[in-house]
Amino acid sequence: MTVTNNHEQAVPGVEARAGKFRGPSLIPMLMEIQERLGWLPREELEALSRRQKRPLYEIEGLVSFYPHFRTEPPTGVTVGVCRDLTCWLKGSEGRIAQLRAQHDDADDVEIVEISCPGRCDIAPAATVDDQPARVDDVESIAALLEAKRDGGRALGEVVAYGPRGGWPNDPYPPGEQRYGALRALLSGKITSQQVIDNLQASGLRGMGGAGFPTGKKWDLVRAAEPADGSGVKYAICNADESEPGTFKDRQLLAEQPHLVLEGLLMGMVVTGAEEGWVFVRHEYGPEEAVLHAEIENLREQGLIGDDVLGTGRRLSLEIFTSPGGYILGEETALIECMEGHRGEPRNKPPFPGVYGLWGRPTLMNSVETFADIPIIVSRGAQWWQDQGVGDSDGLKFFAVSGHVERPGVYCVPMGTTIRDLLDLAGGVAGGATLSSVQPGGASSNFLGPEHLDVPLDFGTLADAGSMLGSGAVVVIAEGTNTLAAATNVLRFFRNESCGKCVPCRVGSTKAHDLLTDTLRAGGELDEDRRARLLELELTMRKTSICGLGQVALGPVVSVMGRQAQQPSAPVDG
Numbered sequence: 001m002t003v004t005n006n007h008e009q010a011v012p013g014v015e016a017r018a019g020k021f022r023g024p025s026l027i028p029m030l031m032e033i034q035e036r037l038g039w040l041p042r043e044e045l046e047a048l049s050r051r052q053k054r055p056l057y058e059i060e061g062l063v064s065f066y067p068h069f070r071t072e073p074p075t076g077v078t079v080g081v082c083r084d085l086t087c088w089l090k091g092s093e094g095r096i097a098q099l100r101a102q103h104d105d106a107d108d109v110e111i112v113e114i115s116c117p118g119r120c121d122i123a124p125a126a127t128v129d130d131q132p133a134r135v136d137d138v139e140s141i142a143a144l145l146e147a148k149r150d151g152g153r154a155l156g157e158v159v160a161y162g163p164r165g166g167w168p169n170d171p172y173p174p175g176e177q178r179y180g181a182l183r184a185l186l187s188g189k190i191t192s193q194q195v196i197d198n199l200q201a202s203g204l205r206g207m208g209g210a211g212f213p214t215g216k217k218w219d220l221v222r223a224a225e226p227a228d229g230s231g232v233k234y235a236i237c238n239a240d241e242s243e244p245g246t247f248k249d250r251q252l253l254a255e256q257p258h259l260v261l262e263g264l265l266m267g268m269v270v271t272g273a274e275e276g277w278v279f280v281r282h283e284y285g286p287e288e289a290v291l292h293a294e295i296e297n298l299r300e301q302g303l304i305g306d307d308v309l310g311t312g313r314r315l316s317l318e319i320f321t322s323p324g325g326y327i328l329g330e331e332t333a334l335i336e337c338m339e340g341h342r343g344e345p346r347n348k349p350p351f352p353g354v355y356g357l358w359g360r361p362t363l364m365n366s367v368e369t370f371a372d373i374p375i376i377v378s379r380g381a382q383w384w385q386d387q388g389v390g391d392s393d394g395l396k397f398f399a400v401s402g403h404v405e406r407p408g409v410y411c412v413p414m415g416t417t418i419r420d421l422l423d424l425a426g427g428v429a430g431g432a433t434l435s436s437v438q439p440g441g442a443s444s445n446f447l448g449p450e451h452l453d454v455p456l457d458f459g460t461l462a463d464a465g466s467m468l469g470s471g472a473v474v475v476i477a478e479g480t481n482t483l484a485a486a487t488n489v490l491r492f493f494r495n496e497s498c499g500k501c502v503p504c505r506v507g508s509t510k511a512h513d514l515l516t517d518t519l520r521a522g523g524e525l526d527e528d529r530r531a532r533l534l535e536l537e538l539t540m541r542k543t544s545i546c547g548l549g550q551v552a553l554g555p556v557v558s559v560m561g562r563q564a565q566q567p568s569a570p571v572d573g
Helices: 027-037 042-052 056-065 085-089 092-102 138-149 180-187 192-202 214-223 248-255 257-271 285-300 331-338 367-379 381-386 418-424 458-463 482-496 502-520 527-543 547-551 554-562
Strands: 077-082 109-114 125-128 131-134 234-239 275-280 316-321 362-366 395-402 408-413 434-438 472-477
Touching: 027 042, 027 056, 027 316, 042 056, 077 085, 077 092, 077 138, 085 092, 085 395, 085 472, 085 482, 092 109, 125 138, 131 138, 131 285, 180 257, 180 367, 192 214, 192 257, 192 367, 192 381, 214 257, 214 362, 234 257, 234 331, 234 367, 248 257, 248 285, 248 367, 248 395, 257 275, 257 285, 257 316, 257 362, 257 367, 275 285, 275 331, 285 316, 331 362, 362 367, 367 381, 395 418, 408 418, 418 434, 418 472, 434 554, 482 502, 482 547, 482 554, 502 527, 502 547, 527 547, 527 554
Parallel strands: 077 109, 234 275, 234 362, 275 316, 395 472
Antiparallel strands: 077 125, 125 131, 395 408, 434 472
């Protein structure tokens, strides 16, 4: 798979971040070399530089930025163990030490600490050469190690969480022909304007975290005209969920690839885009294989290609595999990566809907957002609104992990309370008392047991002092050092900062050093340290370029605010 731009010359009137357009993206080329050799030898980089007529320093700048790229040959098998919040709650630090001791004498096994690989449901999670594995399942890791030594390559298993009969957002019963909404749009039974009207009336908002109204975004991209007058537009499905505790999109890719791709294709038809991509994190190898199979299915049905269903319309779909980095979940950093630059967020405006990939209007939505489109178009806005609870509209997928009996993915009516979702997941593990919960992923503020009856929705969680965010609920039992948990979250953001802006790069490091020193000294924050942390949080929130720096210290501040409150109450209290 190679992502290229068909225009070999600079596009008049379109200025890219690093100057005018210079050719195809180098990222897939580097990914191909590493896939073939296991690392990026210098001679290969020099050869790539000559072939593409690109300076070697530019290529080396890309390699040094993205964590997936290796400049040293692997010693054999690399076992990565996650150290982020959910896995930390499940004792990953001890398991890392255990594995290192177990393989201390093995020259062909390297044990490394990694950021969240999106397998929080099997925490503590591991990867074996980027293939998912469960740390607790020693035999599984041993089998993967043996397979690697023998030259084999397993992809790992795709886990299914969907209820019997399918998830409630799927309009197609088992055995029924799929892509009905797309076919209706292509045949003219429904118009692009009707699709937009339906989306706007439904109240659907982006489910990747920002919550921007979906119908409004589609309408804006549809109306946008490229600055060069080419008429070219693009569409991207952002499948790069990388925030600790977040894995719901992974399940939708695995179990509902038809809905994700149908929503993406419908977005392309409505907005006038011919080329679409699914930008997926490299740790999602099993799910990427499912997507490839579904894209081939679409091709066989005539739903993508140069003459879709004989309409003369051209639609193409490709997969762009991420070279790693949480920052790429930010839409402009993702675009920078696809263009072949370092994944640093752009200043906004302009927004991608007007000036996106290669300077053209670009529609970008999350996996869950696209997966909801077919049923809204098929059954109507009113049906969608009726699925919510109270004043909330629609359905919502949540990833539930941490100290919970049944970690996994759950689809519930929007507006379901934290308590009801926790009950659905079996309650706090071992019947323990709840200490706190992060309702919207690592970037969301911690809430206590007094918030158990808060409905899970954008406005209600904001009013409670947190956010819906990435739809990841991390449960923390009484007895856990919540300041240490918040420090763990901050370490993730510090490590994942792209470094472009000083407030995020320096502020996250200073705050983490301060908190680490505090924990080593017994964990009590004096007034001076509290004041310094609050000052850092305000500076980062007000002056960081993108959301990473703006929210990085929020969880820490929320824990600081709870320390003076009364002890946690039982979940059923």
